[in-house]
Amino acid sequence: MASSSRASATSPVRIFSRVCTSKLSKQAKQVIANVYARTRMRFPAKCVQEVLSVVSEDTGVSPRTVAKLKAECVRGNLVSPKRRPRDVTISSTRTVKHDSFTVHAIRLKVQSMYAKWEIPTLDSVRKAVNEDDDWPNFTKTTLWRLMKDMGFTYDKRIRNLGIIVWHRRYLRAIKEFRRQGRGESLMNFPGMCDLSVAALFTRVNWQSWSVDTFL
Incomplete structure (x- = not known):
């Protein structure tokens, strides 16, 4: 009980539960800075710590964060937080999802069609692959994307x-x-x-x- 009362004494009450203070945008920083400046004008007799507490209660951020934003305004313009680059997991690609045996077998199917003087279309390759019980059945979209990842290029016909x-x-x-x-x-x-x-x-x-x- 004592720990919860101590936390409530230091942390401001958030009226909006979805407020996230881990990374404040430039617009949010500007709003907090405006609230701080307006509070200083309304209560000129209050000290800085008291103004920080009032702004903290009004905005839902800690007094320490308000003090950091005040110092940032003094140094110069407010800046937006740096965006963290998105982590791309290679495990979701089709060449990793399907083993090397399947990829090599599809490549051999295409090469065998060229050896027979046949044109390897998407439908013909899909039919040849799905007829084999040892391989998984591919949809046209999945097979097209997989062959694109394997290095094949797709060419549209120019004559009927x-x-x-x-x-x-x-x-x-x-x-x-x-x-x-x-x-x-x-x-x-x-x-x-x-x-x-x-x-x-x-x-x-x-x-x-x-x-x-x-x-």
Whole structure:
């Protein structure tokens, strides 16, 4: 009982229970400084300690804190407290949550698709991974973020599948026309009015013809 009465004698009564004095913002410091200056004007006969006690009761902070703010005002402008940098825990990342076996297996799936001349889209990789019972089932968002953490880059398609079909028909027509010796008939092939389109189909950029792919 004696300890509680001693604490109440030194600590001010807080009308608002959510007041936190561990770190006062610049605005809160300015309010306390204004209350102190106003109290000094209202009670000019009181000493500094008595004014600090009155301000402490009005603001809900200790007299020592009010004295520190008074000294800070005398030294210069009030400053905001330094923000502590947020601690980033690496345990929440996907590359740590999933073991190295799973990460390496997904990488091998993507590489095997390139070896088969297949385009590793997000749907195809997810289907190949989820078909294996030894691996956890991934959603599209989780798999996309995990592959991004693994270093894969995502590239949007720039040409639709219809152009691929047209290109294959064009190559078959060229082969057939050359076999028949009808080189002049190539201009009669549907779509040959735009020869610049045919120049775009090279063996180098075949990956950009199809759907969205991981590189």
